Amino acid sequence: MILHKILFSFLVFFLLISPWARSAPPVPESSGATHEVLPPNEANVGESLYQMPLKFTDQSGQLVQLDVFRGYSVVVSMFYATCPYSCPILLDRLKRFEKSLGDKKEKVRFLLITFDWQNDTPEKLQQVFQKHGLDPARWKFVRGDEGQTREMAALLGINYRKTQDGGFNHSAIVTFLDKRGMIRSQYEVEKFSATEAVRDLEK
Amino acid sequence: MVRVVSHAKSLLLFVALLVSFTLCAQESMPGMAYISGGVYRPFYPPSEKEKEILILSFYLDRYPVTQREYLEFVKQKPAWRKDRISRLLSDKGYLKDWSSSLEFGPLKKPSEPVTQVSWFAAQEYCEWKGKRLPREEEWEFVAMATEVAPDGKADLAWRERVFKWYTEPNKPSGPGEVGKTPSNYWGVYDLHGLVWEWVLDFNNNLITSDTRGDGNGDKNRFCGAGSVAASEKEDYPTFMRIAFRSSLKANYTTGNLGFRCARSSLAESMGQGTQTRSAESRQRGEKK
Numbered sequence: 001m002i003l004h005k006i007l008f009s010f011l012v013f014f015l016l017i018s019p020w021a022r023s024a025p026p027v028p029e030s031s032g033a034t035h036e037v038l039p040p041n042e043a044n045v046g047e048s049l050y051q052m053p054l055k056f057t058d059q060s061g062q063l064v065q066l067d068v069f070r071g072y073s074v075v076v077s078m079f080y081a082t083c084p085y086s087c088p089i090l091l092d093r094l095k096r097f098e099k100s101l102g103d104k105k106e107k108v109r110f111l112l113i114t115f116d117w118q119n120d121t122p123e124k125l126q127q128v129f130q131k132h133g134l135d136p137a138r139w140k141f142v143r144g145d146e147g148q149t150r151e152m153a154a155l156l157g158i159n160y161r162k163t164q165d166g167g168f169n170h171s172a173i174v175t176f177l178d179k180r181g182m183i184r185s186q187y188e189v190e191k192f193s194a195t196e197a198v199r200d201l202e203k
Numbered sequence: 204m205v206r207v208v209s210h211a212k213s214l215l216l217f218v219a220l221l222v223s224f225t226l227c228a229q230e231s232m233p234g235m236a237y238i239s240g241g242v243y244r245p246f247y248p249p250s251e252k253e254k255e256i257l258i259l260s261f262y263l264d265r266y267p268v269t270q271r272e273y274l275e276f277v278k279q280k281p282a283w284r285k286d287r288i289s290r291l292l293s294d295k296g297y298l299k300d301w302s303s304s305l306e307f308g309p310l311k312k313p314s315e316p317v318t319q320v321s322w323f324a325a326q327e328y329c330e331w332k333g334k335r336l337p338r339e340e341e342w343e344f345v346a347m348a349t350e351v352a353p354d355g356k357a358d359l360a361w362r363e364r365v366f367k368w369y370t371e372p373n374k375p376s377g378p379g380e381v382g383k384t385p386s387n388y389w390g391v392y393d394l395h396g397l398v399w400e401w402v403l404d405f406n407n408n409l410i411t412s413d414t415r416g417d418g419n420g421d422k423n424r425f426c427g428a429g430s431v432a433a434s435e436k437e438d439y440p441t442f443m444r445i446a447f448r449s450s451l452k453a454n455y456t457t458g459n460l461g462f463r464c465a466r467s468s469l470a471e472s473m474g475q476g477t478q479t480r481s482a483e484s485r486q487r488g489e490k491k
Contacts (some may be wrong), residue, residue, distance in 0.1 A: 047293065051291065150403070152404075157453075164250060
């Protein structure tokens, strides 16, 4: 426990002394990389989600790629606009987490992909977005098509199915991506703690 | 509400019938069986309302994808060679039984089903062919047919035979060649008895709307309460398939897990939830 606290204060210390220039996104190492042109595994940095050619539309109707927040720590999860229970909780937790970041929140971005690609139009996403008072510079709600949605869920290890009444059964998992898009850690929303997440952020 | 639902149902049925008739007149897809659709009663209905699921007409590959076919894919799409594929898209087991990146080797027969492939790989293969993976309910619907009837639930001898395969250990010599046993009612081979197969929505295994609505999640499906709720208590093979699928992640590979492709028929291309992807990936799929 004490060790944790020491480690944590070290982390906070390093975060504070780290040059703020880092908050500017670095030049992407390989822009437009798809898994089609990747070198053999040995030379491959490995598991960046950004190698997937996934495209979405965000809450303001803009086309964005999965790597829209390349260069930042990104919190990724899935939800849908009319979701009655777990999605509001998810959003609340993420907002609390953002708040707990203080100044460091400039380094963090939030990307939420909807399960309901048929119904969650940019307008609907925008409504929820504004209801929660999110900052469009740091948050994005996006939707893809059926294939992209399924692939995104598969990449994040999220299970889901559409129900007859138009809702979705889904697992609620929060994924942290590092600056290159590699999965750094994952939490079930229920067990998601802001403190631990902060600790994860700048490893 | 009920009336609306039943109206919607009969409308859906009407569309399905209409489409079926239209398609009867169409030419068949090479290597694929036409499945005219029908009602699928899930072994474990995901909800009260889903005890009967209407399956629209579609096409399904007659055989699982073979070693030879998959080799062709890998040759055309080098990113899917085992020395190039990203770990994101497949675990280390990817084609590990092949003798090299572009050979399956002398231990495999060309017409054996390909295994050691991930969901991403299976999905990409099907897109390359202009197809998609079958949905779980589509696969299960076709798999409940015997040689002579679309629904084998009442055919105890057939069920016994299917059950036997699921209790046998994997043969060290590999699964064997496709098409060595009779096809089923739809003209589809080897749904049972050769390999397990990927489905499009392998990751659909959850219970109630929104995970918070039901703290038990998967447990309901697998522990005591779940199995009592199952509609066909003796249908262990279906139960095993559900359990197996729910244990998978999209980049997993195993030595007895292969796949076959499906294709939507007219009803779906008219907008009933088609499987489409980004422009690039579709282009890649057409680069045949």
